[in-house]
Amino acid sequence: MNWRSAATIYRFEIARAARTPLQSVLSPVLSASLYFIVFGSAMAGRLEAIDGVPYGAFIVPGLVMLTVLVESVANASFGIYLPRFTGTIYEVLSAPIGALEILAGYVGAAATKSIVLGGLVLLTAAFFVDYPVAHPLWAALWLVVSALTFSLLGFVIGVWSKSWEQLQLVPYLVVMPLTFLGGTFYDLDVLRPPWRDAALFNPAVYLIDGFRTAFFGRGDLPPAACAAVLAGLCAGLLALAVWMIRSGYRLKP
């Protein structure tokens, strides 16, 4: 492994985000804050507690996960698509850097940015609602692996996309709806058949439920099933991303 090369890409990507703090940080944090203002404060009194958890606190893990998943995909897909679009990707492809170093740089930077955003959303939530964190280490690990997994998905999308339109397609037409429908705002048990069974095919359900379990000590699904889905997604996307780089798929004619 050529760690210095990976660190170079990582620093470069982080510096790029640091040049646009409003777009990179303020915008997603503001969006999440609006959810807390509406659902956590303004409407919290009218909404019932779920399994003894006040509604305002119940939506915290889902909203953090929503931010992390969407931002991971958006950051990583943009990070690799931009040099493809401008042509600067030639520097990376002609340097003595392997697939894992390239991924460590691009995916690591995208995941870092979304983890920071997730942390900021969590801090913002504390201004509006009280929430417990039953298993802090589990929550932290879950956040990191989820960010890495969806940053890998973003990288794959960034390599696959042939246009800016395609780049936007998956994050906003697939990832965001799946996360919204994955139990961000509701408990799975409120869904009636066949919708509850259909929801089990949505990977975001497992990610949000696993994260929520780390907060409240219980969830709708077995933690092992949630962990298996997350690990499977991560491994599958890692294999796909490595194959794309090594084969030169849409990177080298």
Added chain:
Amino acid sequence: MTPVLSIQGLSKTYGDGTVALDAVDLAVERGEIFALLGPNGAGKSTLINIVCGLVRPSGGTVEVQGHDIARDWRRARRHLGLVPQELVGEAFETVWGSLVYSRGLYGKAPDPGHLERLLRDLALWDKRRTPVFALSGGMKRRVMIAKALAHQPTVLFLDEPTAGVDVALRRSTWTLVERLRDQGVTVILTTHYLAEAEALADRIGIIDHGRLLLVERTADLMAKLGRKELIVQLERPLAALPEALAELPVGLTDDGHALVYRYDVAHEHGLIAEFLRRLDRAGIVFTDLKTRQRSLEDIFVELVEGAR
């Protein structure tokens, strides 16, 4: 001595069936300046891009300093620097940041002294804190050269390095290339400017339709193919070539105002004198004499058209 760059049977057919390279063999020695000439679409950039890992070859092998670019790609690529044809760069990054990034990609430890020398050599030191987008086209071109040299490569590829730049920058690029050669760097460049290849290159390769038509030392090429012409301006135009000159390699210009005698300096052996004597005997009066060396451009056009 092992060549710095060894290419054997290199071929590339793109997905749409276009044959960009057809069994190219080439060896480039350490420290030489090699110019690759060819019309648009001849395969010059494809060849460079395959060596640098940007295009997948369809067949053949490439070795850089003895390292196969497929099997031992990390070691091979460490030796290579590339200045691509298009002006590309991270627009909002500073000149200094761009160079630090380029060096870091090759896994090299930071060396601010080397980067400073590079920027001073390329007259960019005063612009080190300027974002790349704020530079002129010529400066961006120099930044790209500096980026390619940031990791101290031993083989530098310059793809059309002086395309669209002014005369002063072209001259300074030539000076830089010669200085790099003096430092032991092998320079492989593609160019449309034949004068550039003639002035700069130790050897020249001519490529067309993916086939390498010729590789020669520049001096040998000019001596072998760069025949001269003696142009005799006539006092009165001729309607046809006189019988007395028919055995000689002489032609009459279309307007009949001049005779053109083509000869090879190495094999001339008094034929010019014989030509002039025959003119005198035939009573043909001339007002001026001048000679012209056939340029590389003439040779290039002849070779490329002959291959089609």
